[in-house]
Amino acid sequence: GAGVSQTPSNKVTEKGKYVELRCDPISGHTALYWYRQSLGQGPEFLIYFQGTGAADDSGLPNDRFFAVRPEGSVSTLKIQRTERGDSAVYLCASSPDPSYEQYFGPGTRLTVT
Amino acid sequence: AQKVTQAQTEISVVEKEDVTLDCVYETRDTTYYLFWYKQPPSGELVFLIRRNSFDEQNEISGRYSWNFQKSTSSFNFTITASQVVDSAVYFCALSRAGTASKLTFGTGTRLQVTL
Numbered sequence: 001g002a003g004v005s006q007t008p009s010n011k012v013t014e015k016g017k018y019v020e021l022r023c024d025p026i027s028g029h030t031a032l033y034w035y036r037q038s039l040g041q042g043p044e045f046l047i048y049f050q051g052t053g054a055a056d057d058s059g060l061p062n063d064r065f066f067a068v069r070p071e072g073s074v075s076t077l078k079i080q081r082t083e084r085g086d087s088a089v090y091l092c093a094s095s096p097d098p099s100y101e102q103y104f105g106p107g108t109r110l111t112v113t
Numbered sequence: 114a115q116k117v118t119q120a121q122t123e124i125s126v127v128e129k130e131d132v133t134l135d136c137v138y139e140t141r142d143t144t145y146y147l148f149w150y151k152q153p154p155s156g157e158l159v160f161l162i163r164r165n166s167f168d169e170q171n172e173i174s175g176r177y178s179w180n181f182q183k184s185t186s187s188f189n190f191t192i193t194a195s196q197v198v199d200s201a202v203y204f205c206a207l208s209r210a211g212t213a214s215k216l217t218f219g220t221g222t223r224l225q226v227t228l
Contacts, residue, residue: 043218
């Protein structure tokens with residue numbers, strides 16, 4: 001079946017602009033996670049959704065970052081007033097249940113110039 | 114706090130050699146899960162294995178095997194008879210057992226297998 005998909009695959013934006021990154025999880029997966037991976041590092045947790053609600057947003061670095069999952073399926077990660085330090089690959093993962101392994105999408109590479 | 118350490122930044126082997134990737138973890142939780150993921154050059158993380166903290170049996174899957182030792186907080190990964198297609202970055206990760214199990218990743222080990 002179809003895996004986790006993320007759009008766009010690449011996004012270049014200017015410092016100070018607003019961006020939205022989209023994640024389409026595996027059908028039927030109730031748990032959805034966002035991670036950020038900087039060059040040469042492992043992914044770092046940002047936020048976790050169970051259904052429509054954000055069950056854990058402890059990894060969001062500041063209030064410029066926000067994510068939604070209004071219908072319990074597709075999720076959007078929103079970044080306001082982007083900074084060059086936000087440049088990274090943003091990964092989305094989904095799981096049929098929080099206690100199961102997570103399946104990752106291909107990521108969105110965000111470059112802030 | 115949870116922490117995963119992968120001390121080997123990069124390993125190079127010749128095809129058909131065996132190679133072991135080390136993973137050491139820290140957690141105060143009594144029950145937890147350990148994972149290995151593979152990130153090939155294409156970039157997409159591929160799930161390899163999940164291990165529960167109360168199950169210390171070693172596991173073998175084809176050319177892959179995992180050695181979990183709670184006494185040393187290690188969860189090492191061995192590839193037998195490595196192949197060029199094994200070239201990738203490998204990540205070890207840790208999560209709490211139960212719900213809301215966000216993953217804490219190590220920094221990864223880049224494995225280069227050459228002919």
